Amino acid sequence: MKTNANTLPSLPEPAEAEIQQVAHRLWRESGCPSGVETENWFAAKELLRHHHGRVHGPHQQPGRNSTVRASTVSKVKK
16 A cells, blocks of 8 residues: 555544543643633644644644643543
């Protein structure tokens, strides 16, 4: 099977339950602000992708929450 240098291997997305846990932790760590549910969801999903060894493709750019500590993911995993 041929692979293109610009394509990434297809890896499964993080589980919804994992995303929910990390998003909730991000929300709590940021002081429980209102109106940030979607932002926290996508930040959590991105954190989990990086945690599981996924990287951004050539057309994806990290969101502004991509600098959230990786310890957030490890705390949820315990």
